[in-house]
Structure formats: C-alpha cells, structure tokens
Amino acid sequence: MRNILIVGAGFAGATYARLAAEDGLNVTVIDRRNHLAGNAHDHIDANGVRVHTYGPHLFHTSNSKVFEWLTGFEEFVPYEHRVRARLPDERLAPLPINLDTLELVFDKTFATSSEAEMFLKDISLEIETPRNAEEYLFSRIGVELTNLFFRPYTAKMWEMDLSEVAPSVVARIPLRFDRQNLYFPNDKYQGLPRNGYTKLFEGMLQHDNINVQLSRAFDKAMEAEFDFCFLSNAIDEYFDEAFGPLPYRSIKFRHEDRMREPSVDAATINYTDHSPYTRETHWWLLPNQQERPRETTTVTVEQPCSYVDNAFERYYPVKTQDGRFDAVYEKYRTEAEKNPKVSFIGRCGTYQYLNMDQVINQSFQGYEHWKRRALA
Ligand SMILES: Cc1cc2nc3c(=O)[nH]c(=O)nc-3n(C[C@H](O)[C@H](O)[C@H](O)COP(=O)(O)OP(=O)(O)OC[C@H]3O[C@@H](n4cnc5c(N)ncnc54)[C@H](O)[C@@H]3O)c2cc1C
Structure with a gap:
C-alpha cells in the first residue's frame, strides 16, 4: 500500500491526506475546482x-484534539459569532431567542428571567406529543414566535412548510431567559484562521508526500493507478445515480458593495420576511480581515435553491420526515462496500450535514480504522 488518491481538497480530503502523508504514503489530492479548501474556501475581494x-x-468546537491539530497549521484568532434577526419594523433582535428578543418582539419588559419563562409558557400551546416541527415549536414558543422566526425561514431554506418537517430538525433550538447572545454558547473553542481558511489548507497540504492537482475532475479510470482511493465526491454521482439522485439544497450568493453600517453589530442578519433571501453577512465584522475596514464593504446575501438550479453545487443534504433519501443513500453505501479499493468520506460521500470540526473528527476516526486494516 503506497499510492493513495484523494478526491476533494475540502476538510475531509485534506485531513485524510495529511494523516496518510505523515504515515509515509504517497498522496495525490485532486479537486475539480481551481482552489483548495472545498466549501470553506475564502478569498480577498475587490473591496x-x-x-x-x-x-x-464559523469554526466552533469543544473537541480539543481537533482544535489543537488545526492550530498546528495556522494560528486562530478568537471570534464569537452573533446573529440578529431583522424584524418586520427593521429592528434587530438577537438569535437564538433570548430575553432581549422577547422584549423586542412583544414590546414588554421582564423584571426577571422567570417572569419571561412564565410568559413564554402562557403563550405556548399544550401539545403533548408534537407530530412535526410546527407542533413542536407551538408547544415551546407559541404561534407568534414560530411564524416570525421559523416559518418563512424554513420555507425558503427547505422549500417545505414547518408542518412537513420532522420535530427533530428543530428539537434542539436553544432558548435563553437571560441576555446572553452568543450563537454557539457551549463550544469551548471558537475562532477563525488568522490568514483565512485557504491559507490553513495550504499548511495542511504542505508536505513532501502530498501532490495537489487542482482543476482536475475524478475519473473512475484513475482507480487503477492507485492502491487505494478516498472519495469525498458525491456518492450518487459516482454510481451514475443508479438508485436515484440524492438531493441537496444549495445557495446562490449575491455579493453587494455597501457602505459600512455602524449600527450593525452582528456579522449575520437573518431575514424574517417572505422574500426569497434568508440572511446577509457583514464580513467586516469578522476579526481576521486583512486591513482596516474601508467605507465601501461587501455584504453577501443568500438565496437558497435546489442544487439542480445552482450547477449541482451540493450544500445541505435533504432530510425528510420519512427518511426516504437516507434509504437511497444506504443502497449506495452497500454498493460502495463491494469495491475494496475505495472509501467514501466527508459530507457528500456520506450524505450527512457535518460541521467542519465534525468532518475532521470523522476523518481522524475513519483514517485510523482504515489504517488498522490496510497498513497492518
Ligand atoms: C453555506 C454553508 C455554510 C456553512 N457554515 C459552516 C459553519 O459556520 N461552521 C461549520 O463548522 N461548518 C459549516 N459548513 C459545513 C462545512 O462546509 C463542511 O463541514 C465542510 O465543507 C465539509 O468538508 P468536505 O471535505 O466533506 O466537503 P467539501 O468542502 O464540499 O469538499 C469536497 C470537495 O470535493 C470536490 N469534488 C467533488 N466532486 C469531485 C470530483 N468528481 N472530482 C474532483 N473533485 C471533486 C469539490 O470540488 C470540493 O472542493 C457550512 C456549509 C455550507 C454549505
């Protein structure tokens, strides 16, 4: 076992590549895009x-092993993410919902946290066993907050009404009865690579045993040239959709030149309206910008869509209440297991939504498992 092919220079591919290179294997990484870092890629624009x-x-994790490994390639600057929702009257309310959000939406003042908690209990509906996300939210935060913060957003993001979505999708929504407004309050490590994700990937892939080839698409004929292949490309595409497509939601990004708005104090603003757009990002509020912010800056607006309408850019696997696409994925997984020379990895190889730290952790485990069998 000497020559390894890795398809995809995202977090999954780069983690496998680095671990294999450090074990003395010759690693070739290919990506059909013309850049490193997969969906985490960043760049400096004209502004x-x-x-x-x-x-x-936004990088956030409580996994020390993952964080320490990553920071060995690039320094991280601390950054705690905050999100606001733009209310119909243009005021900005913290998300996840906290005491300030409740006061803004209901135009009330709560003397104590328990007063707010009682208020929310009063406006919630009594539904003992919620059958879907709508009922779950009604039972926790009532009709008004559900319709304001969740119904339009869900319709845009998933093209589904809340009543069609499984309760599990919203079952972990955090609610706070204090004024704490961090988006990831429970993660021990939160930050951004000082010189960006692309630079981080240059560090991960900088190794004598790694050869990176960009703008190179995978072709099954390549399998014959290598002893083993780790594939982070879409598993259904690999099998020419033999069992049917595995759908994804995608996003179209519109980058706008705007004057900096000093009143904006959170990098992400979610929309509560019925437009096709879900949120905007004010990049200048992230701490790893290169220079002092100029007056004209870039704000990026997101419009979710089907991956079919966005050149098959696969972002979020579609998880339905009946799990029908997971069942299709299982067929592909079973088929893939028949080929002893390949292993599917990462988000599109395993048809899972995974955060960056989860992909890295999964890759650590996947590589160790493979190594025990292949390099014994
Ligand atoms: C809009 C958005 C926001 C996100 N925000 C966060 C966040 O805030 N925090 C967080 O932790 N995670 C976030 N994520 C998740 C994060 O992007 C993933 O965890 C990570 O990108 C997964 O890495 P990967 O290597 O599995 O996939 P990818 O990054 O998608 O890399 C796969 C690579 O394979 C290449 N490829 C595919 N097919 C072929 C082929 N046939 N031939 C050659 N190359 C191929 C692709 O070009 C791609 O570069 C977000 C994801 C999205 C879509």
Whole structure:
C-alpha cells in the first residue's frame, strides 16, 4: 500500500491526506475546482474584504484534539459569532431567542428571567406529543414566535412548510431567559484562521508526500493507478445515480458593495420576511480581515435553491420526515462496500450535514480504522 488518491481538497480530503502523508504514503489530492479548501474556501475581494466564497464558515468546537491539530497549521484568532434577526419594523433582535428578543418582539419588559419563562409558557400551546416541527415549536414558543422566526425561514431554506418537517430538525433550538447572545454558547473553542481558511489548507497540504492537482475532475479510470482511493465526491454521482439522485439544497450568493453600517453589530442578519433571501453577512465584522475596514464593504446575501438550479453545487443534504433519501443513500453505501479499493468520506460521500470540526473528527476516526486494516 503506497499510492493513495484523494478526491476533494475540502476538510475531509485534506485531513485524510495529511494523516496518510505523515504515515509515509504517497498522496495525490485532486479537486475539480481551481482552489483548495472545498466549501470553506475564502478569498480577498475587490473591496479588500475577506469573503467566504461559499457562505460564512464559523469554526466552533469543544473537541480539543481537533482544535489543537488545526492550530498546528495556522494560528486562530478568537471570534464569537452573533446573529440578529431583522424584524418586520427593521429592528434587530438577537438569535437564538433570548430575553432581549422577547422584549423586542412583544414590546414588554421582564423584571426577571422567570417572569419571561412564565410568559413564554402562557403563550405556548399544550401539545403533548408534537407530530412535526410546527407542533413542536407551538408547544415551546407559541404561534407568534414560530411564524416570525421559523416559518418563512424554513420555507425558503427547505422549500417545505414547518408542518412537513420532522420535530427533530428543530428539537434542539436553544432558548435563553437571560441576555446572553452568543450563537454557539457551549463550544469551548471558537475562532477563525488568522490568514483565512485557504491559507490553513495550504499548511495542511504542505508536505513532501502530498501532490495537489487542482482543476482536475475524478475519473473512475484513475482507480487503477492507485492502491487505494478516498472519495469525498458525491456518492450518487459516482454510481451514475443508479438508485436515484440524492438531493441537496444549495445557495446562490449575491455579493453587494455597501457602505459600512455602524449600527450593525452582528456579522449575520437573518431575514424574517417572505422574500426569497434568508440572511446577509457583514464580513467586516469578522476579526481576521486583512486591513482596516474601508467605507465601501461587501455584504453577501443568500438565496437558497435546489442544487439542480445552482450547477449541482451540493450544500445541505435533504432530510425528510420519512427518511426516504437516507434509504437511497444506504443502497449506495452497500454498493460502495463491494469495491475494496475505495472509501467514501466527508459530507457528500456520506450524505450527512457535518460541521467542519465534525468532518475532521470523522476523518481522524475513519483514517485510523482504515489504517488498522490496510497498513497492518
Ligand atoms: C453555506 C454553508 C455554510 C456553512 N457554515 C459552516 C459553519 O459556520 N461552521 C461549520 O463548522 N461548518 C459549516 N459548513 C459545513 C462545512 O462546509 C463542511 O463541514 C465542510 O465543507 C465539509 O468538508 P468536505 O471535505 O466533506 O466537503 P467539501 O468542502 O464540499 O469538499 C469536497 C470537495 O470535493 C470536490 N469534488 C467533488 N466532486 C469531485 C470530483 N468528481 N472530482 C474532483 N473533485 C471533486 C469539490 O470540488 C470540493 O472542493 C457550512 C456549509 C455550507 C454549505
């Protein structure tokens, strides 16, 4: 076992590549895009702003092993993400819902946290066993907050009404009865690579045993040239959709030149309206910008769509209440297991939505498992 092919220079591919290279294997990494870093890619645009090409990527984890490994390649600057929702009257309310959000939406003042908690209990509906996300939210936050913060957003993001979505999709929504407004309050490590994700990937892939070839698409004939292949490309595409497509939601990004708005104090603003757009990102509020912010800056607006309408850019696997696409994925997984020379990895290889830290952790485990069998 000497020559390894890795398809995809995103977090999954780069993690496998680095681990294999450090074990003395010859690793070739290919990516059909002309850049490293997969969906975490970033670049400096004409306004001098560091923009994440495929939408804001905020690194957060409580996994020390993952964080320590990553920071060995690039220093991280601390950054705690905050999100606001733009209310119909243009005021900005913190998300996830906290005491300030409740006061803004209901135009009330709560003397104590328990007063707010009682208020929310009063406006919630009594539904013992919620059958879907709508009922779940009604039972926790009532009709008004559900319709304001969740119904339009869900319709745009998933092209589904809340009543069609499984309760599990919203079952972990955090609610706070204090004024704490961090988006990831429970993660021990939160930050951004000081010189951007692309630079981080240059560090991960900088190794004598790694050969990177960009703008190179995978072709099954390549399998014969290598002893083993790790594939982070879409598993259904690999099998020419033999069992049917595995659908994804995608996003179209519109980068706008805007004057900096000093009143904006959170990098992401979610929309509560019925337009096709879900949120905007004010990049200048992220701490790893290269230079002092100029007056004209870049704000990126997101419009979710089907991956079919966005050149098959696969972002979020579609998880339905009946799990029908997971069942299709299982067929592909079973088929893939028959080929002893390949292993599917990462988001599109395993048809899962995974955060960056989860992909890295999964790759650590996947590589160790493979190594025990292949390099014994
Ligand atoms: C809009 C958006 C926002 C996100 N925000 C966050 C966040 O804030 N925090 C967080 O932790 N995670 C976030 N994520 C998740 C993060 O993007 C993923 O965890 C990560 O990108 C997964 O890495 P991967 O290597 O599995 O896939 P990818 O990054 O998609 O890399 C796969 C690579 O394979 C290449 N490829 C595919 N097919 C072929 C082929 N046939 N031939 C050659 N190359 C091929 C692709 O070009 C791509 O570069 C976000 C994702 C999206 C879509």
